[in-house]
Each structure stands twice: as C-alpha cells, then as structure tokens.
Amino acid sequence: MCKKAVLAAIVFLLFFEMAAAAGKEALTLEHIFGEGRYEENLIDDVLWLPDSSAFIYRQQIGKIDGLWRQEAMTGRVRLVADWTALNKNLEAARPDFRKPDLDNVNSHPSAGLKAAISPDGRQYLAYGRGDVYLLDLATGRFRFLTDCPSQERFAAFSPDGSQVAFTRDGDLFAVELSSGREKRLTDRGACNWLLNGEADWVYEEELDVARSFWWSPRSDQILFLQFDTSPVAPFPIPDHLAIDSRIEWQRYPQAGAANSRVKLMILDLASGASRALFDAGLTDDYLPRAGWWPEGSKVWYMALNRDQNRLELRTVEPATAASRAILSEEDRAWVNVAGGPFFVDAERFIWASERDGFRHLYLYRGDGMLVRQLTQGAWTVDEVIGQATPGERVLFRGNAGDPRESHLCSVALDGGAFDRLESIPGWHEAVASPDCRFLLDTHSDLGQPPRIDLLDAGGRKLRSICSEGIPALASVCLSTPELGSLKAADGTTLYWSMLRPADFDPKKKYPALVYVYGGPGVQMVTNQWQSSRGLFQQYLAERGLIVFTLDNRGSARRGCAFEQAVYRHLGQVEVADQVRGSQFLKSLPYVDPQRIGVYGGSYGGYMTLMCLNKAPDHFRMGVAYTPVADWNLYDSVYTERYMDRPQDNPEGYREGAPLRFAQGLAGPLLICQGTGDNNVHVQSTLQMADEYIQAGKQIQLMLYPRIRHGIRTSKYKLHFHTLKAQFLERWLIQGGPK
Numbered sequence: 001m002c003k004k005a006v007l008a009a010i011v012f013l014l015f016f017e018m019a020a021a022a023g024k025e026a027l028t029l030e031h032i033f034g035e036g037r038y039e040e041n042l043i044d045d046v047l048w049l050p051d052s053s054a055f056i057y058r059q060q061i062g063k064i065d066g067l068w069r070q071e072a073m074t075g076r077v078r079l080v081a082d083w084t085a086l087n088k089n090l091e092a093a094r095p096d097f098r099k100p101d102l103d104n105v106n107s108h109p110s111a112g113l114k115a116a117i118s119p120d121g122r123q124y125l126a127y128g129r130g131d132v133y134l135l136d137l138a139t140g141r142f143r144f145l146t147d148c149p150s151q152e153r154f155a156a157f158s159p160d161g162s163q164v165a166f167t168r169d170g171d172l173f174a175v176e177l178s179s180g181r182e183k184r185l186t187d188r189g190a191c192n193w194l195l196n197g198e199a200d201w202v203y204e205e206e207l208d209v210a211r212s213f214w215w216s217p218r219s220d221q222i223l224f225l226q227f228d229t230s231p232v233a234p235f236p237i238p239d240h241l242a243i244d245s246r247i248e249w250q251r252y253p254q255a256g257a258a259n260s261r262v263k264l265m266i267l268d269l270a271s272g273a274s275r276a277l278f279d280a281g282l283t284d285d286y287l288p289r290a291g292w293w294p295e296g297s298k299v300w301y302m303a304l305n306r307d308q309n310r311l312e313l314r315t316v317e318p319a320t321a322a323s324r325a326i327l328s329e330e331d332r333a334w335v336n337v338a339g340g341p342f343f344v345d346a347e348r349f350i351w352a353s354e355r356d357g358f359r360h361l362y363l364y365r366g367d368g369m370l371v372r373q374l375t376q377g378a379w380t381v382d383e384v385i386g387q388a389t390p391g392e393r394v395l396f397r398g399n400a401g402d403p404r405e406s407h408l409c410s411v412a413l414d415g416g417a418f419d420r421l422e423s424i425p426g427w428h429e430a431v432a433s434p435d436c437r438f439l440l441d442t443h444s445d446l447g448q449p450p451r452i453d454l455l456d457a458g459g460r461k462l463r464s465i466c467s468e469g470i471p472a473l474a475s476v477c478l479s480t481p482e483l484g485s486l487k488a489a490d491g492t493t494l495y496w497s498m499l500r501p502a503d504f505d506p507k508k509k510y511p512a513l514v515y516v517y518g519g520p521g522v523q524m525v526t527n528q529w530q531s532s533r534g535l536f537q538q539y540l541a542e543r544g545l546i547v548f549t550l551d552n553r554g555s556a557r558r559g560c561a562f563e564q565a566v567y568r569h570l571g572q573v574e575v576a577d578q579v580r581g582s583q584f585l586k587s588l589p590y591v592d593p594q595r596i597g598v599y600g601g602s603y604g605g606y607m608t609l610m611c612l613n614k615a616p617d618h619f620r621m622g623v624a625y626t627p628v629a630d631w632n633l634y635d636s637v638y639t640e641r642y643m644d645r646p647q648d649n650p651e652g653y654r655e656g657a658p659l660r661f662a663q664g665l666a667g668p669l670l671i672c673q674g675t676g677d678n679n680v681h682v683q684s685t686l687q688m689a690d691e692y693i694q695a696g697k698q699i700q701l702m703l704y705p706r707i708r709h710g711i712r713t714s715k716y717k718l719h720f721h722t723l724k725a726q727f728l729e730r731w732l733i734q735g736g737p738k
Contacts, residue, residue: 024477029725033536034718038473038532040529040531041470042450042466043059044059045114046431052433064079066083067135072437080124090128093144097129112154112167119161123137124136132144145164150168151168153166153168154211154213156211158215159216159218162177163177165185170198171186171197194228197222198211203227206641209289214292217295218296221268222267228261231261233253233254241705252681254633255631259636262280264287276321277318293366295346300313300314302340304337310330311329326364334567334641347365347366350394351363356373357559360377361394362374385430387436388410394410394413397409404526405426406427407420408422408428410459419459422443426444428441428443429441437457440454446530451466451467477502481498482497482498482499483497488553488577496584498547498548506590507590512548512595512597513540513732514548514581514598515547515548517600518600518603519574520566524549532712543725543733545728553573553574553577554573554574567642568643568652570643571610575615579615598612599728602626603628606627610656612665613662614664620731622667625671626673627688629657629685630657630687631643631653667731670724671689672703672704672723673704674704675705685701702723
C-alpha cells in the first residue's frame with residue numbers, strides 16, 4: 001500500500017474514533033444511499049377527497065406500509081389498504097404480466113402514473129402490474145379495469161364519474177365503469193409516429209406537458225393534443241448489455257431541427273368523431289397548455305411561437321372552431337410558461353405574468369379585459385394554490401421578503417396588500433383541499449428536515465401531521481450551512497451557501513468544493529432541507545471539505561433581468577459569476593486557494609466543464625455527470641429558448657460549448673454518464689472525451705449501462721456517490737500525488 005493510501009486510511013479511522021468518543025454516529029455512504037437510513041417518512045401521494053372531508057396518502061406507520069385515510073376535522077386515521085399486501089394480491093391476479101420497464105417511458109415515467117380519486121370520493125384509481133385498477137376506499141377491495149401487456153398512462157375519471165380515460169401505445173381509450181367495457185377512442189393504426197393524448201419527449205421534458213387530454217365538464221367530449229412526430233429525426237440509444245446490442249430509437253429534436261407537428265383536437269364521445277380545432281404545425285408554434293372553460297361552452301389554449309418570445313392565450317368555440325386571442329405576453333428574450341388561467345368563476349380568471357419584471361398575479365375578465373394587478377414588488381409568485389372559501393381571496397406561494405425562501409400567502413381579489421399565512425422561516429409548499437378550507441403545509445429549512453402541518457385557509461395551525469423529522473439523524477453530528485451574499489462584477493447581488501466541517505477550525509486551511517447547477521429555471525441556494533444531496537455534502541464536510549454553492553445570474557426566482565442575463569450567451573455570464581465565487585473563497589483565510597474544485601450534474605455538469613476548460617486558474621479539479629458538451633447536441637425547446645437557433649446565433653453556440661475549449665483543462669476530471677440517458681445523450685460525453693484526447697488531456701470516465709439522466713437516484717447511486725467521494729478524496733482533500 002502506498003504512503004498516500006495509508007495516510008488516508010489513518011485519517012478515516014481517526015475520524016470514526018472521534019465520532020464514537022463524542023457519542024455520535026459517522027455518516028456513511030451506505031447509510032445514505034444503500035440503506036436509506038435517513039429518508040424522510042412523510043405522507044406521500046396525497047389526494048384530498050372531493051368534499052374536503054379527508055385526505056388519502058401513503059406512509060409507513062410501524063410495520064405497515066399503508067394507504068391511509070385521515071379526516072380533516074378530527075384527525076381520525078383509518079387504514080384503507082396494506083400496500084405490501086395489496087401489491088402481492090395485484091401480482092397474484094396478474095401472474096403472467098411483466099412489470100413494465102418504466103425507465104423506458106419518456107424521461108419522467110411517473111408523470112403518467114399518478115393515482116386519482118373518483119368524483120364521488122369512493123374509488124382510488126391507480127396502477128399495478130402494468131394495468132389500471134380501482135380500489136374501493138371503504139372495503140379495500142380492488143378490480144382491474146384493463147388487461148393488456150402495454151402500459152396505460154394518464155388515467156383520469158370523467159367529471160360525472162362514469163368512465164376512466166387513459167392512453168396506451170399512443171392512443172386514447174376509455175372504460176365504462178358500470179360494465180367494464182373498454183372502447184378505443186383514437187386509432188393511429190400503422191402510424192406509430194402519431195401520439196394522441198400524450199406528449200412527445202421534448203414537450204414532456206421542457207414544457208412540462210405529459211397528460212395532454214382533458215374531459216369536458218359535461219363528460220361528453222375530450223379535448224386532446226395530437227403529435228405528429230414524423231418530422232423529428234430518430235436518435236439511437238444503444239444497449240450494449242444485450243447480446244444483440246439492441247437500439248432504442250427516440251424522436252429527439254435537436255436545436256434548430258424540425259419539431260413535431262401538433263394539433264389541438266376535440267373528440268365527441270357519442271359519435272366517436274374527432275376533428276382539429278387548431279393546427280400549430282402550420283405556424284411551428286408550441287401548444288404548452290390547454291383546457292376547458294368552467295361551464296364547458298368553449299376551450300382555451302396557449303400558443304407559443306418557435307422563438308418563445310410571444311405567448312397568446314386564445315379561446316375557441318368547439319362547434320365552429322372559431323378562435324380569438326384574449327391576451328398576449330411578449331419579451332425581448334423569452335416568455336416563461338407558467339400555469340394556465342386559474343378560474344375564479346365562469347366570468348373571471350387569474351393570470352401569472354412577468355410583464356413588470358417579476359412573476360405576479362393579474363385578475364382578468366373572461367373576455368380578456370384586465371381588471372387589476374393583484375400582487376407586485378421585487379419578488380416572485382411561484383404558483384397559485386387555490387381559492388379560499390367563500391371565494392374572494394386567492395392563495396399562492398411566493399418568495400416575498402427573501403428570494404431564498406418560499407411562503408404561503410393570500411390576496412383579496414379586490415386588491416390590497418397580501419397576507420402571509422405562516423410565520424415559520426424556511427421553505428413552505430402546500431397541498432390544498434378542493435375548497436381550500438385546509439392546507440397541508442410541508443415546511444423545512446437548512447437545518448430542519450421537512451414537517452407537515454394542517455392549516456386552515458387563514459394559516460392557523462390545526463395540528464401536526466408529520467412532526468418527527470428524521471429520528472436516525474439525532475445520532476449524527478451535522479453542520480448547518482451558512483447563507484450569505486456577494487457582488488457580481490456588475491454589482492448584482494449573488495446568494496451563496498457554505499457548509500463547513502462540524503469541527504471547523506478557522507486557523508486551519510481547508511480545501512473547498514463548489515457545487516454548481518447554474519442553469520435557468522433552477523435555484524440551488526434556498527433555506528430548505530437538502531435531502532440526500534445535502535447529506536452527501538455533509539459526508540464530504542466530515543472529511544474536511546468546505547462545500548460552497550453560488551446561484552449565478554441566470555438562476556430562477558430573481559426576476560427577468562437576473563435570469564435573462566444569459567440570453568444568447570449560455571455559459572459565459574454564469575462562469576464569470578462562479579469565478580467571482582472562487583475569488584471570494586480564496587479571500588477567506590481558512591480556504592486553501594490551491595485546492596478549489598467544482599462539481600455538478602446536467603447543467604451543473606456543463607458548468608463544471610466550462611469552469612475547468614475556461615477558468616483553470618480558479619478550479620483545480622472537477623466532477624461532471626451527464627454534461628452538455630455542445631448546445632448543438634441538445635433539444636430544440638430548451639436550447640432555443642435561451643440561445644435562439646444555431647443558425648441565428650453561431651457565436652453564442654461556439655463560445656458556450658465546452659468541447660471548443662478542451663485544451664484549457666489543467667487538472668483532474670471525472671465524467672459520469674448513463675448510456676441510456678435520453679435527455680443528455682452519451683453522444684455529448686463521447687464528443688467531449690474525443691476533444692480531450694485530441695488535446696492530449698487525461699480524464700477519468702465512468703459509464704453506467706442503461707441508466708437514464710438521473711444517475712444520482714438510480715440503482716447505481718451508491719456506486720456513483722462512492723466513486724465521486726473517492727475521486728474528491730484523492731485529488732482535492734489529499735491534494736493528489738505529490
């Protein structure tokens with residue numbers, strides 16, 4: 001054994017001896033990623049009954065992993081079904097059916113497999129053994145609605161509760177619940193490039209569109225999107241673990257290439273006929289949102305142009321297909337697509353807009369006439385939660401007061417100041433009952449795992465639902481990250497978080513690791529519990545690392561000017577801000593300026609490559625996983641939103657491509673990539689590796705066979721985090737071979 005390895009082993013053993021002497025348990029990667037010892041035991045998959053009297057949820061209580069029912073007023077809890085026993089019974093009822101490989105269903109397979117409650121509150125609709133089943137909430141008995149090897153997705157009750165519609169193999173189907181009779185609603189035949197009622201990959205990934213059909217309020221029609229994916233070139237995703245090296249073909253539109261042609265369709269249940277209400281393919285528009293007007297007399301949809309700088313809200317009469325725009329949003333850079341209109345009643349709706357530089361709420365009449373702006377200020381509304389009884393206040397979530405936090409608020413429809421509903425600092429998210437009399441408030445901060453309280457519409461706490469936190473962490477010595485700020489080169493305030501070792505000594509010199517994401521639409525520096533990602537950073541801090549995160553310009557929830565600083569120049573402003581963060585670290589007397597590393601995944605992997613390739617004087621080494629190496633290789637919707645098309649911005653694409661600057665790499669680099677990644681393809685990593693080879697640079701590469709984009713949560717998560725930790729131990733903590 002070399003002297004370096006011996007020294008590392010001695011340090012490791014000394015740490016465990018010190019932890020034991022202090023009566024504390026040392027974090028291990030096996031505990032975090034192998035055993036799941038520190039997972040939160042919160043209520044999950046929460047669904048309110050339609051009358052708001054109770055909510056249904058999954059939770060492990062004692063030895064029972066159950067589906068439970070809790071009454072809102074009394075707190076009385078009843079077991080609906082033992083989930084383990086239920087799944088055994090489902091498997092026994094379908095012994096010949098193979099469980100579907102959900103990793104091969106788009107990028108977010110669970111998006112189409114959400115449970116639902118029937119309109120009368122008596123039935124629970126869910127998925128098992130690849131089929132859809134109903135569970136009686138009173139008796140716990142189940143029955144399958146489908147019997148097919150193919151996976152059903154997006155199952156949804158009709159408003160009258162008589163039918164359930166779903167998609168299968170790109171078509172729409174419905175089951176009549178009284179008879180169990182299944183009916184095919186659309187038929188793409190041999191045209192396997194058509195998708196009816198479910199989105200193509202890029203819509204699901206980048207526009208947050210998955211289920212794309214909507215029952216009419218009278219249950220007699222279905223509005224749906226039809227995707228003609230034939231213009232999109234198939235992209236190969238090889239599987240070399242198979243003996244015959246199989247290839248999965250994915251319709252993946254790269255930047256500047258053709259998109260799917262999308263139509264807004266309407267289907268009449270009685271006749272079975274369907275027809276187009278709007279053909280977005282004629283104008284190359286996107287259709288990111290659609291739905292019915294409350295009384296069902298008309299439908300609404302959003303049309304977003306290909307440049308994504310103009311969005312219109314339109315209405316259309318189903319009988320005539322006559323449509324008109326009732327409002328529009330324009331921006332010099334891009335328009336962020338939020339939720340659709342939130343209907344106060346049949347005559348009024350609330351609309352979220354960033355027209356004044358921050359996302360705020362506006363009250364409109366049904367004809368598109370603005371009534372008033374409801375919220376304003378240098379802060380952001382995140383989402384509308386619901387409409388409080390008796391109906392003249394709207395509940396929402398936003399970051400007023402501190403952009404690093406999230407709070408529950410309400411505002412009156414007739415204007416005036418908003419009210420904050422809770423007083424606990426940190427991060428709050430809520431699931432509201434249908435009438436918004438009750439709110440299930442999940443809250444946490446950097447030092448406190450999530451807890452759940454039941455609130456009334458005014459924010460008064462009725463009782464705790466989950467308050468035990470994570471008991472296993474009581475025996476672990478954790479550090480609480482510090483929050484702070486610094487100034488970018490142009491004077492913009494940038495927020496950071498810093499995690500120091502629990503036994504931090506300001507007289508010592510510590511290596512520092514910059515954890516980065518840095519991309520639009522995401523915020524990393526928040527006052528909320530960081531789950532397994534945060535525990536991994538605690539593990540690194542235990543080994544003597546300072547972990548630092550900086551939200552550069554371009555990050556979310558800071559307003560348009562902050563986010564749009566990256567427009568047409570991805571990877572340039574962000575790197576400049578991360579360099580500023582590195583300079584800040586070097587100014588601290590307890591940071592070793594020669595040992596600053598950087599790591600991140602997805603956009604953070606891209607940023608890691610950009611920092612190492614373009615700023616090697618500031619970052620000694622790095623770990624990048626699933627990185628984008630060239631924006632020409634990434635998808636059309638995301639890339640063009642921020643960069644425009646390649647032919648319109650060649651310089652921006654060139655300056656924002658890590659593979660153009662491979663010769664700048666000066667320190668150790670580990671790249672990890674899933675070979676089955678259908679988001680950032682292995683193509684990107686291999687092209688980056690090729691550029692490093694041509695530049696004479698040595699890197700370490702780890703491929704994870706058949707794994708999609710989320711390596712850190714995959715079945716290989718323990719191996720992945722162990723590999724990263726060992727690489728950081730060798731090259732950053734120990735400083736590498738001397």
